[in-house]
Amino acid sequence: TCFMIAGVVDGKPNFVILLMDDMGWGDLGVFGEPNKETPYLDKMAAEGMIFPDFYSANPLCSPSRAALLSGRLPIRNGFYTTNAHARNGKAVLNLYPQIITGGIPDSEILLPEVLKKMGYRNKLIGKWHLGHRPQYHPLKHGFDEWFGAPNCHFGPYDDIDTPNIPVYKDAEMAGRYYEEFAIDKKTGESNLTKMYLNEAQQFIKKQVGKKEPFFLYWAADATHDPLYASSNFLGMSKRGLYGDAVKELDYSVGQILQSLKDNGVDKNTVVFFSSDNGAATYAKTGGGSNGPFLCGKQTTFEGGMREPTIAWWPGVVQPGKVSHQVGSLMDLYTTFIELAGGNIPTDREVDGISLKDALLNNTVTDRPLFYYRGNELMAVRVGLYKAHLWTWTNSIKEFNAGIDFCPGEEIEGVTTHEQMNNTNQPLLFHIGRDPGEKYMIRPSLEEYKKVMPLIMEQVNQHKKNLVPGKPQLNMCDRSVMNWSPPGCEKFKCLQGPSPAPYKCSWPH
């Protein structure tokens, strides 16, 4: 197309990804949250383009984020396990992923690596989750700056069996959660989101001053268990602490967009807001909302992977638009590289497609969408149809112990507690008229007979070309935990055990 992109300096727009953690599709006012507590995000939507059919590449934090930055499905980039079938990868006791030995392979070409070669300065603020051992750190994989942590903010730990998670300032530890970086689990108070906002504002200002294009990956995690908010926001939501966290993130997004305006770069900065996976419905009122969608985090139902997504690029993306493009977080890889004028790697499969035409002309490109859980292709979406090749929520043993991935929801043969292999006769749904995946289209119907072969063609094509990456989530070792991160000498360095690798076990 000969569409002129207004305001872009040197053809190199800045990029900002505002990635939420475990926030659900239904958590934003603009996506139907009934308490309407996200005025800044609703305004972002009114000024930008919403993508109601946008997905993560996996229903779990770590593989989702690896896919986002590599543009490739976890089955390709290695963020899965072969220790057990269709397991998501959350180990027991909240130790995960401190004991995981794997991480993002050097062979993956991450988005910041590509952008760096093109003159961008890249900063990660918040959660990394692509491996916590030194060789996997963000600064070894294309980022120039980092403020945040390699893992979730679980804790506090005892420093004996388990060290607290370090928070990094660039290559060195700047303290640890529950020590230098306080999270009060009783009140839910923490200043982390405030710090992440401040870091973002400083970075934008600095980069504009230097006239150097930038990529800001803002990965705040206040909506991930344990929930937190700063004192100004505690108790301010009608939704409890989860809502307080959302309100602070909403406010922070508003301030970051304002910062782009104040620094005069709003018209040459492409911003995407989204989340890494569906709301953690098993956390009950301590988790978010997936709106009308089934189940949540950990599952390959719509609630597990459909994400509240907004694109914002004033002067280029027309205000108040809705894109019906079936999108994926992996598409940001391809889209940003294309918008920067770079080249997508051709020596490998890249799953992300370019959303450039969707953003500029509101066009829609057909593409199948694959829903994986661990090493298994669970489901596929083609057009408005979705076929489940496999179904399961969590084991009946876990369920009986009170862990419910689909609270209040029960659909016979669908929300199963054992792994059901439906590959010979997949369960078909029309998610246009049935977004909640409640009403199976029976195999005896003409509609089924017409649609299913077209879907299976896409599945077979996908499987034929698939070269699985080396699984990164198979091995665990307590010695690789964050005992003595670089820079620990300014605080305290801990003595870990000797290496003793073993096969990880995966309940989900």
Add this chain to the structure above:
Amino acid sequence: TCFMIAGVVDGKPNFVILLMDDMGWGDLGVFGEPNKETPYLDKMAAEGMIFPDFYSANPLCSPSRAALLSGRLPIRNGFYTTNAHARNGKAVLNLYPQIITGGIPDSEILLPEVLKKMGYRNKLIGKWHLGHRPQYHPLKHGFDEWFGAPNCHFGPYDDIDTPNIPVYKDAEMAGRYYEEFAIDKKTGESNLTKMYLNEAQQFIKKQVGKKEPFFLYWAADATHDPLYASSNFLGMSKRGLYGDAVKELDYSVGQILQSLKDNGVDKNTVVFFSSDNGAATYAKTGGGSNGPFLCGKQTTFEGGMREPTIAWWPGVVQPGKVSHQVGSLMDLYTTFIELAGGNIPTDREVDGISLKDALLNNTVTDRPLFYYRGNELMAVRVGLYKAHLWTWTNSIKEFNAGIDFCPGEEIEGVTTHEQMNNTNQPLLFHIGRDPGEKYMIRPSLEEYKKVMPLIMEQVNQHKKNLVPGKPQLNMCDRSVMNWSPPGCEKFKCLQGPSPAPYKCSWPH
């Protein structure tokens, strides 16, 4: 307050109620429908004020509409039965309500009666549902004009056991459904919404020409079973025929608002969009969506009674606002009478409150909300808390026969299939952090002990003052069906049976 209402001629603004039939809270893009197919309603919301906490007075068409026009709960105005406990009132075989002998009592003072005395001209377009015998017709109860039908558009009937429903033009029949007014049940095609739109446009134009204030009650029913849309809209939705109907209604609402603008009366016309009850979830993909709310039509869970509500009054109501007022369709009675400068009847309880301050100043007034089913107070909302005094969905017998009021949803002790009397220990929910009514607040908790007495105080107050009206839905008689409506001689008059009244039976 001394707020100056701009643009109101003679202190008598026009009033328009756009009342949908069985449309759910989650059916509008602005309320979170994922296919985003309501651009006109979304624009109405952007130009007006949305009420995410707005309710019908009953989860069923007929009592809901009687409450809307009388400003009073069905238990007061008589739209309930004492033949069975907590029954909604839908008789078998889709004959209802042609065989019902009752209707709106003369003693009720309806909104159009009050407005008529103040110089308004009132028109009903669409479904009446407040009684179909001559003495209950809209023109006997304050309306000056009518185009529409007294009942639902079920059929076609055989003219022998059952006559088809008449469509009226003012006091006389203008034909019958499936005869002069076609509904093709195979294709879903019907021009009724188109006719209703045209009637509205003509009425607005005429009234503006006469400089006479008006009340237009536009009660289209394309989203009520059997669903229909005109040929331009058939197959246009991603949601099937239900979505086609929504798209045509959305378009029609847009045209009506445009008509107000074109005729220069948008700034002195108060418009409310809402629905008479929750989406009929038991119709599966043939029904609408209640978004994140539990169950639907027929039930007193949030899905049964929370309605997608938008107020629009350019120049007075500020654009893009959200009101957190707990509102009811009954409030339109009080609000409109107050805005017209009239007096609310003082010789009786009126349940509606005035929303004037909510509209003008976005203030919120505390008020309890009562959820009735037939003759029983099932639940009450006070602030963000909701207590269920009784729970049930539908009978296990019906459920086992495939009629499910809560498809895919099952909450132990809540979505019960027998009538559960919880009045000694009501089931408490916080619908701010738990809009889906999934997570009971246990009676052992401090929160329960603190909140429950305050709620029960409201319940006791309400019950103490309650004077139930004479039940209108007790008696049935096949002789009262629409055999020979006024004006039938221009078409055909049918011979009904002799009077034979009997007690109606109510499955739900």
